Amino acid sequence: MPLPSPFQALDPASGPSSESCSQSPQPPSSPLTPEQHLQCILRRYTTNPDFEAKLWLSNATGAFQAKKIDIQTRWGFLEAVFRACYYHELIRELLLNVRLLPNAFVHDVLDTSQNPAVVRNRVSAETLFRRLDQPMHLDTPELFLETFLRCAHQSDPIRHASSLPTTITTTPSAYFNQHFYGPSLSLLQGHITVHNGFFPTTGHHATSAEPIHSNKDKAEEYPEPELPVLDWRKYYSKVLPILQSSGFGKTRMCVQLSTISPGMLICLRHKTQADDKQHQESFPPQDSLVFEYFQRCKNRIFNAEFPTTPEDHERFNQAHLGVLAWLAIYCKTIAFYLEQLKRNSHDCFGTPRRCDSDPRLCWQTIVYQLAAAIYSPSSGFLSHKLFEQPQTCPRIRLVQDLSDPLSSTDTTTTTTSTPTEQPTKQSKAKLYAPMQTPPQLFGTRRLRSVMLEYICKSATELDQDMCIQLAGCLKEPELLVTAIKEYLKPHLDRLEQSAPEKTAKPFFFIALDECGSMPDLLPIIRRVWFHALPTSTWILLIDTNSVLAPLARDTARKGSRRTHDGSTHRLTQPFSLMPLDVNFSEQQRQKLFADVPTFTLRKLNQLLPTLGRPLWYDGLYRSEQGVIYPLTIIDKLVYPAGWKWDLHTSWMHHDEINQNLLALVSQRIYLEVSSRSDPKSWYEFIQNQIGQHLRFIGRIYTASDSIITNTPSEPPLSAAVAWFFRCEPKETLRKWGKVIQALVHANEPVGFNLGAKGEHGVAVLCTMAIDVAASQIYSDVLKQSLLPSPSTSSIYAAVFGLVPVRRWLKSLIGGRIHHAASSFPPSTTHVGSGEDESHVSDAMEEDSVASSSADLEFESISPNSAFAAAGTMDETSALWRWADRAWLNFKHIVRLEDQVNAQKVLDAEELVQLWFRQAAAQGISNQPGWDFLIPVYESNTNETPGDAEMFDKAKLSYIAIQVKNCIKRPSKAVRDGEVGPRLAMAEGKQKECLELFFDLKGCHDQQQGHMYSQRRHPQPKTDTPLTQADQRACQLLRHHLYIAGQEGATFPQLDRLFSPAKEQVALLFGGADSVETVEFDQMQARYVRDQKSQSEQDAWDEAQVRIHGALVSMRPTTKGLRARRKQRLA
Incomplete structure (x- = not known):
């Protein structure tokens, strides 16, 4: 029973x-x-x-x-x-x-x-x-x-x-209640503190505001205010945009902000449709009452740019009065709660004061109590506790919300007030009656919802009262100043005066999340707040749309500030300094870089979701074990969610900018957007990439139409994109062909900075090569990972499978190499030796070719089998033996922040972090020796390192790539120099690495293929013995390949591309705007390199100097000058 x-x-x-x-x-x-x-x-x-x-x-x-x-x-x-x-x-x-x-x-x-x-x-x-x-x-x-x-x-x-x-x-x-890590909150506080220095420290300058909306609003007719310089406000109003692409925790940051600064967050997002997969993970949901209130205010806005007729002025004033009323009631409500909490803490805030704690700690305690009450489980915002309790004043007993039906018991808190009873049938009628005071802070179920209901209803009543009392003035241009002074300013002052005098300049806030849903309302909010003259209260506008700054929107600017050069009123600098990698803890960091192995290779892969934006650590995007869900991540990157590759259409319209393809490739190679040949297309591309494709906002300049954006290293995202590229090898090449077309078509309107040296072309080829190799090796698990119900193990294998260097190299440059026994011998000088460069040999004769060669056709060779070269075995076999036990995992290319000194030992931590992030490094523009550095993990056998193997940083080595794309043949000093950095090695230990020297305008040897040699640097001089450090550096055996040309003979995978990508890929090597230009430059380079006359060589060198705008020296051309010029032009 x-x-x-x-x-x-x-x-x-x-x-x-x-x-x-x-x-x-x-x-x-x-x-x-x-x-x-x-x-x-x-x-x-x-x-x-x-x-x-x-x-x-x-x-x-x-x-x-x-x-x-x-x-x-x-x-x-x-x-x-x-x-x-x-x-x-x-x-x-x-x-x-x-x-x-x-x-x-x-x-x-x-x-x-x-x-x-x-x-x-x-x-x-x-x-x-x-x-x-x-x-x-x-x-x-x-x-x-x-x-x-x-x-x-x-x-x-x-x-x-x-x-x-x-x-x-x-x-x-x-x-949403996961631990809030990272310095974003302190960065935001600092950002606001800096801005506060540009505003008056007191709020008595109520007469300093300009007329609201008269014809003088037009910038060219605005007179400068006759005020003391100290009273001028450099910034228009305390309205701060917080702009960043999705997933960085902007909303959570502002919710967390309420624990240290009084305020709350309101969400104005559009209602999410049930079939909108792109935003199914959006949180928090819309605050519908507030949204509807502001929607009614927005509907009052007239269409004219400036009000001119009395009817326009009336609608203009009505729209502003609605916003004014809501802000006034909001300030009144927060002030009411703070005063109530202070009364309950009489020992701390009474007179005389009986608390021994720092007054700032007492203030922070009641601020935290207010945030905990607003965002309590019973508020309906979340169903669980959000904040961990910070240090609080022992004299203030925190109140647990006893009406919470889902919260756990908190033994660290005690109740000091009795919760109000839930409304009975008889009392429910009073719930919706006009409330003279805000709802009870403690004991009110769904406090946040009831509080917002109170604010909206009270604001509606205030708005109606103002419209009635000011009915005779609604058509007056300057009505807003009077209304603010009478209806908003008292509540704002009450709020700002609630903080004790001894606290350190606190500030208050209201955060409007997803405010891009009402862009036309933002100028009104700015204008009302400008004339309200708050001393310490900020309105935070949160969105992913860079227009809110505003960017390229004249109407938004004119509604916010005067735009002429002499104006003293500017928009605040938007905040976008959201950190990455915040879920990777300091303890994990110490273990990663420890001298003793502490992580298995599997554990390193499972830690990947801790990197990048905080979003990837959510359970929506990873399993409990840490395996990423690549398809779910891809649906967050592309738009609309569920977008698929179109591999059947060969040609792409010339004017088409494929946002999805560019978003995908931006997560694999470093693409810098630096020019704007077509501002409209450029802005549309940037705003679309930020708003819908997760592009990172570096900085937005509010005084000009400039924005810095990029795609920082986000390993979970790049790993998912790499998985998205990999399928059947032929289909993988088709996908890369579509990406190449997208890059070429978008280059002119978007303005990608494709390096003239050809770095981007090489980056594309290297990344395409590892995708093709992985597609061949892991074809079965890749298919399994695409099934409707894939297992976590198949996803793991498909995403994290290692690729042997042999297979990658074969995919990149083919299998034909020959041992250059006497070609390009190591120079007797090395960079930094101090020797005069004039003594460097300047011979331009053709390099001799050794007869030993190996034709490496190994389509069917297992990735783990030993190499057996046909014909005479020579030093090339040493390369392949190493390449069989050296493994790659890179899935994207990142740019380093500083130059790596070629003469110093490479910090082992640099390779550790690259391997952990599954990334290759691209050097900065003046990086000597190499352009790309790819980490390599060596195993003791030809078998793939097991997931249970302990990660040992001593097994890390690298592949260094140098790219040259000049009309003249690289000088002998350049060809013979160290390509990669030195490695740290124990005495007596040997290590190996691979150096790839790409001479893109060189001529490929069709018969013998690429030139191979072995090197050790630095070479001893006849009169100076090597130092101990140099002797240690010589323990590194450098396998070196000289690779000439940029056609299909050099890079076989180019011949496997389909037209037009096959022809267009040459444009990614920089310095050309058409395929015809590429063909001409190649022929010209061959002609110049065949010239034997020194005077003709000098003439071509001087012509190249003039192209770059430099002065051609009138001094006699010495051997030293000639050598230095060749190095620069290389």
């Missing part, structure tokens, strides 16, 4: 009547709120007089009887609840009304990422019992039923989905 309910409200006689929902108390002439809709649905089941319905509810209450019945009996009650028809009918009704229900409830119980929405999977019985056994205060049957549903279906916040990306049901709200 079912147990009697422990909740009195479950007795229909004592609960609410079954009157229709339309008769429940409502605001006058307003529709049902989402909370009311939910209560109406639940009430139909809690007041159902049928015996079976009562039995169903009674069984549900049995699950709460932890102290009275055994676990098996409780489990039986649960099974009866979930089998009953009433449960299924309730779920069906909730699904039908999903768009009308509270967002927090929908996030916890229903899955709207599918169309139509479905109910979430139930948690395990153990998890459900653990939740139900927490102390709860369930005063109504509807609250009991709502709590039961949320407990039964809500995903556990600390669990992470181990299922597939296509079956993930975890909501983003479940991960």
Whole structure:
């Protein structure tokens, strides 16, 4: 028999009547709120007089009887609840009304990422019992039923989905409470502190504001205000855009900000459609009451640029009065709560003061208490605690929100005030009546929702009152100044005066998240706040849209500031300094770089989600074990989600800018956007890449139309993109062909900075080569990872499989090499030796070619098998033996921040971090010796290193690549120099590396292929013995390949591309704007290199100097000058 309910409200006689929902108390002439809709649905089941319905509810209450019945009996009650028809009918009704229900409830119980929405999977019985056994205060049957549903279906916040990306049901709200790491909060505080120095320190300059919207608003007609210089404000108003692409935690940062600065976050995002997979993970949901309020304000905006007629002025003033009213009530509400908390802490804030704590600690304690109350589990914002308790004043006893039905007991807090009772049937009518004061801070269920409801309703009433009282002035141009002074300023001053005098310049804020949904309203907000003259209260505008700065939007600028050169009013500098890698802890960092191996190779791969933007650490994008979900990550990068490769269309329209393809390749190679041949196309591209394709905002300049953007290293994202490229080898080449076309077509309108040396072309070829090699080696697991229900193991193997250097090299340059026994011998000088460069040999004769060669055709050779060269075995076999046990994992190319000194030993940590990030390095523009550095992990055998093997940084080596793309043959000193850096080695130990020297304008040897040699640097001089450091450096055996040309004979994979990509790829080598130019430059280079006359060589050299705008010296051309010039031109 079912147990009697422990909740009195479950007795229909004592609960609410079954009157229709339309008769429940409502605001006058307003529709049902989402909370009311939910209560109406639940009430139909809690007041159902049928015996079976009562039995169903009674069984549900049995699950709460932890102290009275055994676990098996409780489990039986649960099974009866979930089998009953009433449960299924309730779920069906909730699904039908999903768009009308509270967002927090929908996030916890229903899955709207599918169309139509479905109910979430139930948690395990153990998890459900653990939740139900927490102390709860369930005063109504509807609250009991709502709590039961949320407990039964809500995903556990600390669990992470181990299922597939296509079956993930975890909501983003479940991960919003993860630890908040990184310095973004302190950076934001510093950013605001710096701006505060440009504003007056007091708020008595109410007369310093210019006229609101008269004809003088036009920049060229604005007179300078006649004020003392110290009273001028350099910035327009305390409105700060926080702009960055998605996933950096902008919202969480501002929510966290409320724990140290009084304020709160409001979300104005558009409603997410159930079929919009691109934004299914968006959180927080829209604050609908606030959104609708501001929408009504926006609808008042007139269409003219400036109001001229009385009717225009009236609509202009009405729109501003609506914003003014909301801001006034907001300031009043926050000030009310702070004053209440101060009264409750009389020892700290009373007179005389009886607290020994620092006054700043007392202030921070009540600020934290306010944030904890607003974002408590019962607020509906989240269903779990968000903040960890910081250090607080011992005299202030923090209040636990006892109305929270899902929070765990916090033994570190005590209650100092009695929670207010939940509204009964008789008192509910008062809930929607006009409230003279904000709702109670403690004990009010869904405090945040009720508080926003109070603010919006009170603002509506204030707006109406102002329109009535100022009816005769609505058409006056200067009405706003009077209205601000009378209706907004007192509440703003009250808020700013709530902080004790001894606190260190606190500031207050209101954060408007996703405010890009109402761009036309932003100038009004700025204008109202400008004339309000706040001393320490900021409005934060959060979005991914760089236009909010504003950028390239004249109307937004004119609504915000005067734009002529003499103007003293500017927009604030947007904040975009969001850090990366914040989830990689300091302890993990120390272990990674420790001298003793501490991580296995598998563990390194599983730590990958800790890198990049914080988003990738969410359970939506990785398994519980740390394996990334590549398809889910890709859906975040491309737009719309679910975008697929179009490999059937060969040609791309000349004017087309394929945003998705450019976003994908930007995560593989470093692409700098530096020029704007077409500003319109450039702005559209940049804004689209930031808003929809995760491009990082470096900085936005508000005084000009300039923006710095890039794609920093984000290993989880790059690994997912690499997986997205890899499939059947032929299809992989097709994908790269589409990317090459996209780069070429977008180069002119977007302005990619394709290096003249050909670095980007080489970067594309190297990355394409590892994708093709991986596609061949891991074809089976790649197919398995694309199945509708792939296993985590197949995803892991497909994403993290290592590639042997042999297979990569074969894919990149083919298999024909020959041993150059006497070609390019190591120079007797080396860079930095101090020897006069004039003594460097300047011979230009053709290099002799050794007869020894090896034709390496190994299409069918296993990646782990030893190489057996046909013909005479020579030193090339040493290269292939090393290449068989050297492994690659790079998936993207990153640019280093500083030059690597070629004469010093490379810091081992540099290679460690590159291997960990699965990245290759691109040197800065003046990096000597090499352009790219690819980390290599050596194994003791030809077998792939096992995942259980301990990562040993002593096994790291590198492949160094130098790229030359000059009309003249690189000088002998350049050809013979060290390409890669020196490596740290124990005495007596030998290490090996690979150097690739690309002479792109050279002529490929069709018969013998690429030239191979072995080198050790530095070479001893006849009169000076090597130092101990140089002797140690000579222990590094350098396998060296000289690779000439840029056609298919040099890079065989180019011949496997399809037209037009096959022809267009040459444009990525820089210095040319058409295929015709490339062909001419190649022929010209061959002609110049064949000239034997020294005078002709000098003439060509001088012509190259003039091309770059440098002065050609009139001094006699000496051997030393000639050698230095060749090195520069190389």
